[in-house]
Amino acid sequence: MVILLNENYHVCTGCALLCDDIEVVIDANVITEIKTACRKGVSRMKGCNDPMSPTVEGQQVDIDVAIGAAADILKNSESPLIFGLGNSTDGAQKKAIELAKHIGAILDDTSSFCQGPTLEAIFNDKIKSCTLDDVRNKADVIVYWGADPSNSHPRHLSKFSYFPRGQERQRGWEEDRTMISIDIRKSHTAKISGDKFHQIPLQADEEFIDALIDALSGKVPKVPFEYDPKRILELANIMKNARFGIIFVGLGLVYSLDNMDPIVKLMDKLNELSNFHLIPMVGHYNMRGFNQNLFNETGHLNRVKFEKGNNTKVQHGAEFSIVESLNEKKVDAALIIGSDPLSSLPRAVADHLLNIPIITIDPCETFTSRKAKVTIPSALSGVECGGSAIRMDGEEVMFEPIIETTTLSDEEILTRIMEAL
Amino acid sequence: MANAMEIYQLLPKTNCKECGKSTCMAFAVSLLSRELTVDDCPPLKDDKFKANYKKLSDMIVPAEGASESGMIVHEDKCFGCGNCVVACPVNVAEDSLGAGIGRAPTSDKVILRVEDGIVRTSNVHDCRRFGENKILCNGCIVTCPTEAIEFV
Ligand code: SF4
Ligand code: SF4
Ligand code: SF4
Numbered sequence: 110m111v112i113l114l115n116e117n118y119h120v121c122t123g124c125a126l127l128c129d130d131i132e133v134v135i136d137a138n139v140i141t142e143i144k145t146a147c148r149k150g151v152s153r154m155k156g157c158n159d160p161m162s163p164t165v166e167g168q169q170v171d172i173d174v175a176i177g178a179a180a181d182i183l184k185n186s187e188s189p190l191i192f193g194l195g196n197s198t199d200g201a202q203k204k205a206i207e208l209a210k211h212i213g214a215i216l217d218d219t220s221s222f223c224q225g226p227t228l229e230a231i232f233n234d235k236i237k238s239c240t241l242d243d244v245r246n247k248a249d250v251i252v253y254w255g256a257d258p259s260n261s262h263p264r265h266l267s268k269f270s271y272f273p274r275g276q277e278r279q280r281g282w283e284e285d286r287t288m289i290s291i292d293i294r295k296s297h298t299a300k301i302s303g304d305k306f307h308q309i310p311l312q313a314d315e316e317f318i319d320a321l322i323d324a325l326s327g328k329v330p331k332v333p334f335e336y337d338p339k340r341i342l343e344l345a346n347i348m349k350n351a352r353f354g355i356i357f358v359g360l361g362l363v364y365s366l367d368n369m370d371p372i373v374k375l376m377d378k379l380n381e382l383s384n385f386h387l388i389p390m391v392g393h394y395n396m397r398g399f400n401q402n403l404f405n406e407t408g409h410l411n412r413v414k415f416e417k418g419n420n421t422k423v424q425h426g427a428e429f430s431i432v433e434s435l436n437e438k439k440v441d442a443a444l445i446i447g448s449d450p451l452s453s454l455p456r457a458v459a460d461h462l463l464n465i466p467i468i469t470i471d472p473c474e475t476f477t478s479r480k481a482k483v484t485i486p487s488a489l490s491g492v493e494c495g496g497s498a499i500r501m502d503g504e505e506v507m508f509e510p511i512i513e514t515t516t517l518s519d520e521e522i523l524t525r526i527m528e529a530l
Numbered sequence: 531m532a533n534a535m536e537i538y539q540l541l542p543k544t545n546c547k548e549c550g551k552s553t554c555m556a557f558a559v560s561l562l563s564r565e566l567t568v569d570d571c572p573p574l575k576d577d578k579f580k581a582n583y584k585k586l587s588d589m590i591v592p593a594e595g596a597s598e599s600g601m602i603v604h605e606d607k608c609f610g611c612g613n614c615v616v617a618c619p620v621n622v623a624e625d626s627l628g629a630g631i632g633r634a635p636t637s638d639k640v641i642l643r644v645e646d647g648i649v650r651t652s653n654v655h656d657c658r659r660f661g662e663n664k665i666l667c668n669g670c671i672v673t674c675p676t677e678a679i680e681f682v
Contacts, residue, residue: 144643147612150647263610263611267611267632268616273632281617301613
């Protein structure tokens with residue numbers, strides 16, 4: 110299903126919820142009022158505090174010069190890395206894949222150290238998923254596990270999961286829905302779930318899953334930490350009796366597991382007894398789009414290496430993740446698009462980035478852009494340029510630019526770099 | 531929302547009665563109901579209570595900031611999640627196909643809406659806590675993750 114825009118509404122690209130009911134007031138090509146978006150969305154739509162300028166070696170240059178310099182770096186690179194793209198449109202992502210093929214680059218995004226495994230399991234039909242509209246219309250048991258949408262996706266509860274009325278949930282949250290939160294701390298989201306909050310120790314998710322599976326199987330659940338088995342049984346009971354259950358998997362859960370097996374096991378058990386779905390709490394507005402686009406093209410959703418001059422050959426594996434390729438010093442130049450790896454990666458990993466030429470394409474200055482050899486400012490997507498993106502549940506959302514700009518979009522910049530090659 | 535105990539902890543706790551109340555706890559309760567203001571406690575002006583005075587002043591928004599229904603929005607705490615907008619029974623009744631299903635409000639009659647990332651109020655007369663048939667509705671209080679809504 111493609112979600113088309115109501116003509117009065119705009120789409121917020123503040124997170125992968127892609128809220129499509131935002132009204133704005135524009136005065137002289139400046140957004141002066143934003144209705145219905147949360148504070149996070151407002152701050153995205155208001156634009157950067159520190160807009161980036163086109164530079165080469167720290168000197169301000171004409172945009173064409175910056176694009177030329179970027180092409181030169183990529184031309185001279187034996188093994189370039191292209192990274193980011195979670196904040197780019199589908200169009201820009203497809204262009205980046207094309208560029209990666211052309212120059213034989215390693216291509217990866219943040220999913221390799223966040224929601225990648227969850228999405229992979231969904232793409233390969235190992236886990237049953239559904240859309241957020243299904244959740245709104247049908248879900249009666251909603252579980253947030255290792256996720257705090259009140260901070261990461263502020264409108265998650267109000268727009269889709271707990272509070273809205275839906276076709277089969279006419280009586281709303283008070284009577285028709287149960288919300289559960291499982292986390293290591295009492296987050297803002299956990300607070301809303303009241304006595305349905307389960308606080309577990311750090312790194313104990315797998316044990317808690319096992320205990321829950323035992324409880325679902327009618328055994329007495331046991332965990333190696335202090336926890337009232339009655340509460341686990343009670344949780345199992347609620348989940349077993351769900352007519353339409355949904356687990357929203359946050360990074361807290363993904364980070365504490367070595368692989369997806371425990372989640373797959375839990376989902377299988379739940380679906381023997383009831384009807385459960387899973388949606389990953391994807392952060393950046395189009396991270397899922399990147400994974401989907403690359404998957405459609407190569408069968409892999411991240412961590413690939415293309416072979417120069419051979420369009421069809423692609424390698425895939427952990428060694429091509431940004432972390433490993435930097436650790437192993439496998440790359441000699443980096444093109445970073447709409448991402449800030451120098452602040453999101455551990456220092457030891459990021460260090461190698463500082464030794465190689467970096468090109469950044471971004472609307473705003475970032476820690477990474479300040480260390481870059483070439484910086485190319487791009488239009489703020491969703492605000493200054495339109496396109497399409499994939500919401501966290503896999504639905505495609507189209508959007509138009511809200512204000513006009515002469516700044517090039519990511520897609521246009523990548524096209525120009527390709528041409529300059 | 532602050533409670534009387536939290537307020538009490540920040541008071542001089544000497545029961546000096548200078549505020550006209552018999553105990554500091556009683557003064558805390560009057561602060562909470564906005565019967566008295568932080569400035570009604572003279573010892574709080576003392577330098578050694580400077581930090582507490584500041585904290586209390588931030589905590590207790592003056593009653594003038596409250597709407598007629600007694601609602602106070604702590605704008606600094608609100609991040610525009612819209613939980614209260616979608617949960618408010620009046621919003622649901624007036625705008626069942628907008629706010630009621632989680633979407634942008636489409637009716638002028640809603641009490642709560644989010645603008646520029648912060649909740650705004652209108653039609654407060656229709657709030658269920660107001661008027662002759664008032665009830666102790668707490669839809670917007672219990673659904674707020676950050677306790678940004680308070681009634682006095
Ligand atoms: S929840 Fe996300 S998409 Fe929706 S308004 Fe907030 S930042 Fe924007
Ligand atoms: S008290 Fe009830 S009716 Fe009044 S604004 Fe809050 S939720 Fe709405
Ligand atoms: S629930 Fe609280 S944080 Fe959310 S919009 Fe309402 S007042 Fe603001």
